[in-house]
Amino acid sequence: MLRNHILKTAFFVLAMLVCTIGIGQDFSQDNYYVTLLRLQGEVDDDRASWQAIEQEFFDKVIKKNKYIVGHEMLVDTFDERLSEVLIVNIYKDWNDIELARKRTMELIEEGWPDEKERAAYFEKQNRNFSLYYSNQIMTTTKNVKIRDREKDDRTKPLTFYLVFNKLVDNPDDDLINAYEDYLQFVTFKDPNIRSYQAYRHFFGPDSRDFLEVYVTDSYDDLLNSFELDKALLMQMFPDEKEREDFIEIYNAGVVQEEGKVYENIPAQSKYLE
Incomplete structure (x- = not known):
């Protein structure tokens, strides 16, 4: 993740x-x-x-x-x-x-x-x-950063970064807290990331499936978000040892991941009201 x-x-x-x-x-x-x-x-x-x-x-x-x-x-x-x-x-x-x-x-x-x-x-x-x-079939979760759609340029496609995760069985509180802390202090503070949504498994071949969707205005903004996320993580944990310990806990929640970049077709978007 x-x-x-x-x-x-x-x-x-x-x-x-x-x-x-x-x-x-x-x-x-x-x-x-x-x-x-x-x-x-x-x-x-x-x-x-x-x-x-x-x-x-x-x-x-x-x-x-x-x-x-x-x-x-x-x-x-x-x-x-x-x-x-x-x-x-x-x-x-x-x-x-x-x-x-x-x-x-x-x-x-x-x-x-x-x-x-x-x-x-x-x-x-x-x-x-x-x-x-x-x-x-998946369901939404409480972990969401809502995009201000009034800032959308509907003539241009948005960039979607999808991370397909396989989670560990029965993640403990430390893993869940690390994930939510990262969202709060890094993902949600990154202005390049217009929106974030997490989806959990509901029906399908693997109950460990957990999908994360990051939306940016452009591919360049997505690349910029990676760099800013590193800086925000350093602000979150200035001490290198504490930062490394946090990353170890965080990454322990995922056994497999695949990240792919897509773009939407604006004329074929139907927004949830």
Whole structure:
């Protein structure tokens, strides 16, 4: 979890209907259900064509589905071929996932009333991705830094740094306190980090899953945040030995981590109200 390491849809409709989430959105309650759908891309068209296909689905379905209260589509910042895409939605209630699925089917028929045109659209959409995908359902936690969305430039994508953690079994109070202290005295004080949200496992193959999402205005701001975090940590623990002891405790809570950088597509963002 401690970020002291080096920065190391088109989508299948049926998969999306079963399991869809919201990431980088701003909410402080811990009863939102969050599902993460990771797709492997095989984009043959240029990115503008792919984005136009997805924009049509967003406008006709996602935007109009009241049960999906937040949505992001995240793409790999450094990969023009879109080899990985994350579909993101937020649900206020567990039952809303099923209600959203039913409403999505209705909106698909409304958006493409002609059966042949509907089939042609989804054939065109689905060809951009392989059959492989992974998904899981998570829930929000109390650990959040809320972004002031009035400062957003909606014409430019935001940078999302996602850290996929595997936690130790039964973390003790020392580990939890170290994590929350780091948030309070480092992450939340770093102006480069516009928002932070942590997600805990709810349904999926591994109950140790713990996802952290850092949102910045740009990739440069993300890099700057790493440097400032080091300085803030030194302010938190001026004594080197105390600092090293803290880091050791903090890092002991994680057995595995993977950090990846994405950007969103502003025109396909649906904010939680």
